[in-house]
Amino acid sequence: MSADQRVVRRWWLPAAFVLLAASVAFGAMIGPAGGISSTNWEIIWNIRLPRVALAGIVGAMLSLAGASYQGVFRNPLVDPYLLGAAAGAGLGATLVFIYGRLSTSGWLVDPLPLAAFVGALLAVIVTYTVGASFGGSSLSLVLAGVAVAALATAVQQYLLLRNSDVIKEVYSWISGRVSTATWGDVKLVLPYVVVCSVVLLVHRRHLDVLRVGDEEAATLGSEVRRVRLVVVIAATLGTAAVVSVSGLIGFVGIMVPHLVRLVAGSSYRMVLPLSIVVGASFLILADIPGRILERGSETPIGVVTALVGAPMFIFVLRTRRVPA
Amino acid sequence: MSSIGFECLNVRYGEHEAVYALTDHVRPGEWLCLIGPNGAGKSSVLRAVAGLVPYRGAITVDGTPLADRSPRRRAALVAYVPQSPLMPDDMTGLEYVLLGRNPYIGYFGSESKHDRALVTDVLHRLDLHEFAGRRLGSLSGGERQRLVIARAVAQEAPVLLLDEPTSALDIGHQQQALELVDRLRHDHGLTVVSAMHDLTLAGLYADRLALLHQGHVVSTGDAAHVLRPETLSEFYGVSVSVHHEPDGTVVVVPRRSAAR
Numbered sequence: 001m002s003a004d005q006r007v008v009r010r011w012w013l014p015a016a017f018v019l020l021a022a023s024v025a026f027g028a029m030i031g032p033a034g035g036i037s038s039t040n041w042e043i044i045w046n047i048r049l050p051r052v053a054l055a056g057i058v059g060a061m062l063s064l065a066g067a068s069y070q071g072v073f074r075n076p077l078v079d080p081y082l083l084g085a086a087a088g089a090g091l092g093a094t095l096v097f098i099y100g101r102l103s104t105s106g107w108l109v110d111p112l113p114l115a116a117f118v119g120a121l122l123a124v125i126v127t128y129t130v131g132a133s134f135g136g137s138s139l140s141l142v143l144a145g146v147a148v149a150a151l152a153t154a155v156q157q158y159l160l161l162r163n164s165d166v167i168k169e170v171y172s173w174i175s176g177r178v179s180t181a182t183w184g185d186v187k188l189v190l191p192y193v194v195v196c197s198v199v200l201l202v203h204r205r206h207l208d209v210l211r212v213g214d215e216e217a218a219t220l221g222s223e224v225r226r227v228r229l230v231v232v233i234a235a236t237l238g239t240a241a242v243v244s245v246s247g248l249i250g251f252v253g254i255m256v257p258h259l260v261r262l263v264a265g266s267s268y269r270m271v272l273p274l275s276i277v278v279g280a281s282f283l284i285l286a287d288i289p290g291r292i293l294e295r296g297s298e299t300p301i302g303v304v305t306a307l308v309g310a311p312m313f314i315f316v317l318r319t320r321r322v323p324a
Numbered sequence: 325m326s327s328i329g330f331e332c333l334n335v336r337y338g339e340h341e342a343v344y345a346l347t348d349h350v351r352p353g354e355w356l357c358l359i360g361p362n363g364a365g366k367s368s369v370l371r372a373v374a375g376l377v378p379y380r381g382a383i384t385v386d387g388t389p390l391a392d393r394s395p396r397r398r399a400a401l402v403a404y405v406p407q408s409p410l411m412p413d414d415m416t417g418l419e420y421v422l423l424g425r426n427p428y429i430g431y432f433g434s435e436s437k438h439d440r441a442l443v444t445d446v447l448h449r450l451d452l453h454e455f456a457g458r459r460l461g462s463l464s465g466g467e468r469q470r471l472v473i474a475r476a477v478a479q480e481a482p483v484l485l486l487d488e489p490t491s492a493l494d495i496g497h498q499q500q501a502l503e504l505v506d507r508l509r510h511d512h513g514l515t516v517v518s519a520m521h522d523l524t525l526a527g528l529y530a531d532r533l534a535l536l537h538q539g540h541v542v543s544t545g546d547a548a549h550v551l552r553p554e555t556l557s558e559f560y561g562v563s564v565s566v567h568h569e570p571d572g573t574v575v576v577v578p579r580r581s582a583a584r
Contacts, residue, residue: 202432205429205434208419208423209423209426211410211412211415212409212410212411212412212420212423213410215376215406216404216406216409216410218375218376218395219374219375219376219399219402219403219404219406220399220423220424220426220427220479221395221396221397221398221399221400221426221427222395222426223395265414266412266414266415267415267419
């Protein structure tokens with residue numbers, strides 16, 4: 001390891017935590033109710049902080065899952081929705097909207113996050129089963145994911161055309177939001193995110209071994225299929241949990257790991273922990289413009305991540321070399 | 325030092341029989357080089373030993389079947405240098421050679437001080453320490469090839485498999501890489517099985533050659549025995565002249581067709 005790299009490694013994690021702390025502070029202070037001067041503890045504690053917490057958790061999980069997927073499929077263009085999680089969650093949520101939010105309002109458990117969660121998991125299970133029947137290589141899994149996502153999206157579009165009254169609600173959900181976050185949402189997803197994150201972080205050395213390809217990793221003693229299965233399960237479970245409460249927030253899972261690689265190198269030992277911290281900061285900050293752009297209504301956070309993130313991403317790519 | 329035994333080894337890809345009833349015994353510390361035309365089954369033999377393709381029959385190391393070993397234990401016995409190693413451009417030389425310690429690290433573990441010290445030592449002994457912090461993408465083909473061999477050395481396996489280790493190198497780097505393997509073989513008591521296309525180099529470095537043709541071993545022995553013009557023309561379909569140097573080196577030179 002070069003001296004430069006050691007310096008990078010020493011500095012980036014603390015730097016990322018400072019960024020996270022600043023993001024949390026901004027996230028709590030800025031909003032339609034004015035600056036911090038109009039302190040109303042109720043607003044901060046019950047409205048702003050839950051959404052800051054949820055944005056942080058969602059950003060961290062999607063970034064970590066994206067980085068893990070990229071490692072296990074050895075493809076930097078992969079995002080956590082690769083194996084059909086987004087399409088499955090979208091279909092699950094669409095079914096609930098069609099059934100009617102009013103008629104389900106009396107239910108003991110809100111069926112929307114549950115349906116999105118189950119939809120995402122089912123889609124990935126189908127993908128993995130189909131992919132495994134074609135040999136289980138990363139390419140067969142990706143191809144199966146493309147097919148399952150296309151199928152789920154086609155069913156969803158058909159259902160939407162037959163039930164056009166819910167199109168706005170569905171698209172609002174798909175665009176992602178953390179504006180209605182409560183501490184209940186945070187408590188709901190936190191256990192999944194913590195467990196999945198620990199499992200993924202434990203595998204960061206294995207992801208480095210996989211960088212030399214499935215075959216060479218196998219000759220180095222790696223149990224490639226087992227590692228891939230465990231990582232995909234953890235990344236999918238975490239992704240399904242967060243999209244079930246936040247909707248489909250795109251771009252974070254692919255962009256944050258890239259930014260991290262540009263500054264801290266491609267070793268997953270750095271990429272995974274840094275993706276958690278940078279991903280959380282990014283989504284907390286991305287949630288702020290949505291609150292102040294339109295008075296009285298909110299710009300969905302998924303729209304903001306792409307609107308702000310895409311130009312920033314292009315700028316960074318133009319100025320730095322992209323590691324493979 | 326470890327011996328390798330092949331007992332009636334068969335490798336099939338669907339209907340195609342790539343290796344047929346190979347039986348051989350590679351003595352501890354011996355260098356066996358598999359030669360033969362493209363598709364003869366050389367790589368398939370190596371891939372079977374490395375555990376990358378299913379096979380029938382038995383492959384043993386020191387008498388124990390490899391099939392009974394866990395992937396990690398197998399990797400501690402057999403190091404494999406593939407024909408075209410996948411070397412991530414932005415991985416450093418040190419990170420790459422450290423991968424060789426993978427068989428000794430538990431599922432939840434990470435490299436110990438011993439692993440790092442051993443890899444640093446390997447890099448010094450192979451004169452590669454200046455590449456420890458360099459990214460693989462910035463290195464030449466010869467430098468990268470030496471790092472792949474260093475990774476295999478860090479694996480501390482008594483058996484070394486080399487699939488076309490010099491095919492991408494110029495003549496100087498070919499010699500450098502093979503000299504390195506030969507030195508390591510003597511220093512560490514490695515048993516080497518390689519597949520090579522360059523017949524002169526194969527005869528120069530290996531103790532024994534095995535000529536494969538359509539999955540069958542058709543000739544085995546030292547260079548003077550296997551590298552005969554009539555044998556080579558029969559199985560390679562080529563006209564060659566074979567020269568015997570005073571020091572015992574057998575030089576194989578292809579002959580140009582008479583019709584110009």
